[in-house]
Amino acid sequence: MSKSFPHWMGKGVWLTATSLILLVVGFSSDATAEWASGQRLNSSANIDGFKGNQGIRTNPSTVNGVGFVHPNQIDIGSLGGGFVAVGTYNGRGTTGGSPDCPNDYDARWSIYTDGIIGGVYWCNKESDDAFGIGANPAFVIEWGWCPSVSANRWLLYMGGTLWRCKDAPQESGIAAVSGLETTPTTVTADYNIDAKYVNLKRNQTGSSTWISLNQNDPDADPNYLFTPVDSETFNVYLAPLD
Amino acid sequence: MADTKRLKRVWVPIGVAIAAILAASVAATVVSAQNSSECSPFEGSIKESEAFTPVEGRMTQPRDPVITSYGSSDPAMDPQASVDAIHGKPRRWAAANGGSAYQYFLDSEVTSDMTLSEFFSAGGIQLDQDPAEPGEAFAAETLKNLGERAVAVQIGDYDAALVWADPEVSNTRLHHLYWSDGKVNYGLYADVSAEQMVNLGREFVCR
Numbered sequence: 001m002s003k004s005f006p007h008w009m010g011k012g013v014w015l016t017a018t019s020l021i022l023l024v025v026g027f028s029s030d031a032t033a034e035w036a037s038g039q040r041l042n043s044s045a046n047i048d049g050f051k052g053n054q055g056i057r058t059n060p061s062t063v064n065g066v067g068f069v070h071p072n073q074i075d076i077g078s079l080g081g082g083f084v085a086v087g088t089y090n091g092r093g094t095t096g097g098s099p100d101c102p103n104d105y106d107a108r109w110s111i112y113t114d115g116i117i118g119g120v121y122w123c124n125k126e127s128d129d130a131f132g133i134g135a136n137p138a139f140v141i142e143w144g145w146c147p148s149v150s151a152n153r154w155l156l157y158m159g160g161t162l163w164r165c166k167d168a169p170q171e172s173g174i175a176a177v178s179g180l181e182t183t184p185t186t187v188t189a190d191y192n193i194d195a196k197y198v199n200l201k202r203n204q205t206g207s208s209t210w211i212s213l214n215q216n217d218p219d220a221d222p223n224y225l226f227t228p229v230d231s232e233t234f235n236v237y238l239a240p241l242d
Numbered sequence: 243m244a245d246t247k248r249l250k251r252v253w254v255p256i257g258v259a260i261a262a263i264l265a266a267s268v269a270a271t272v273v274s275a276q277n278s279s280e281c282s283p284f285e286g287s288i289k290e291s292e293a294f295t296p297v298e299g300r301m302t303q304p305r306d307p308v309i310t311s312y313g314s315s316d317p318a319m320d321p322q323a324s325v326d327a328i329h330g331k332p333r334r335w336a337a338a339n340g341g342s343a344y345q346y347f348l349d350s351e352v353t354s355d356m357t358l359s360e361f362f363s364a365g366g367i368q369l370d371q372d373p374a375e376p377g378e379a380f381a382a383e384t385l386k387n388l389g390e391r392a393v394a395v396q397i398g399d400y401d402a403a404l405v406w407a408d409p410e411v412s413n414t415r416l417h418h419l420y421w422s423d424g425k426v427n428y429g430l431y432a433d434v435s436a437e438q439m440v441n442l443g444r445e446f447v448c449r
Contacts, residue, residue: 035303043339044339044342071302078344080306089301093301118418120388120391120408123300152375181302184297186298
């Protein structure tokens with residue numbers, strides 16, 4: 001699906017308005033290239049659940065050497081430490097070390113899980129070409145009982161399936177985040193990999209009630225955009241939103 | 243003249259017994275030394291796996307958060323968790339919630355915009371404490387889960403797991419040290435060598 005603007009002036013006005021939205025909600029100082037996300041950052045590590053729906057708006061054309069990712073993750077333990085994630089990806093996978101998320105050069109999105117636990121990165125491709133344009137798969141990340149090992153673990157669900165249980169010394173996290181990203185870091189071009197995140201909720205440690213995510217820490221590459229809609233909804237995209 | 247044969251019959255068994263006692267004493271000393279608390283400086287070198295995942299090899303890029311995004315310079319925390327300094331570096335920032343405490347130690351002040359990678363590049367040491375699960379064998383599970391990426395070491399009275407972590411934003415590979423006292427799981431992180439990390443851990447637990 002190609003992007004076009006009526007004329008250059010209209011695009012400039014529109015981008016200026018959207019940039020103002022980013023300034024209002026608080027542009028994070030830790031922006032990384034080719035990334036747009038909404039994050040709930042708590043004052044302490046007390047998030048032990050994160051869920052929502054990932055609205056997939058595009059089937060991007062493959063580009064050799066470029067990966068497209070829609071990650072959903074909880075940063076477990078202290079800030080910037082480990083994390084556990086489940087999401088969808090397309091194109092370039094992981095390289096080096098032991099991660100097992102191979103390249104996937106086609107128009108559909110595959111389910112993956114990844115993270116860092118104990119300082120070591122891991123990745124697993126869980127379901128090949130699971131979704132296409134228009135899909136709204138549900139995802140859930142939570143600390144809970146893993147039936148396969150009869151113990152508490154980080155549970156990673158997508159599309160209604162528990163794909164992986166991961167052991168970690170931390171049972172809660174400081175932040176929950178969803179977004180879009182291109183990889184690797186040398187990629188500077190912007191690709192049309194829009195996503196609309198809805199029904200976003202978090203669970204606080206000690207509670208059995210899910211509450212609205214209420215993201216408070218957006219982050220976006222200057223060309224990608226983040227726009228909040230309500231306490232449980234936001235869009236990440238390359239203008240205009242598909 | 244004494245009956246030498248009889249004396250021999252007496253002294254040989256005594257000699258054997260004395261030798262056995264001495265041998266047992268030496269063995270006990272060796273065993274005792276092996277079981278004694280490891281607080282002495284580590285000597286030698288630690289062999290670690292060369293395998294790692296580079297930043298460019300990951301599915302998503304590492305982020306470099308600002309340390310002061312949470313916590314404060316002196317938050318309320320369990321006095322037993324609170325640490326004033328590690329290796330002469332004062333605590334500059336901390337965050338605490340329930341049974342968890344995350345503390346940052348640095349020679350200089352943590353500035354308001356200092357990122358995690360900048361903190362470690364400046365010589366920072368981070369200490370994480372999280373509640374242990376009942377019956378959890380934290381170090382053993384870490385060693386099992388991480389396989390060749392973790393090395394078993396002794397820190398004071400504790401079995402510990404030493405990890406040469408995958409690189410983060412700055413392409414720096416920190417060393418992590420994990421151990422537990424049965425109530426609290428500890429994580430110690432710094433940009434130092436494996437041997438230096440073991441010594442940091444011993445210095446901390448043996449203080």
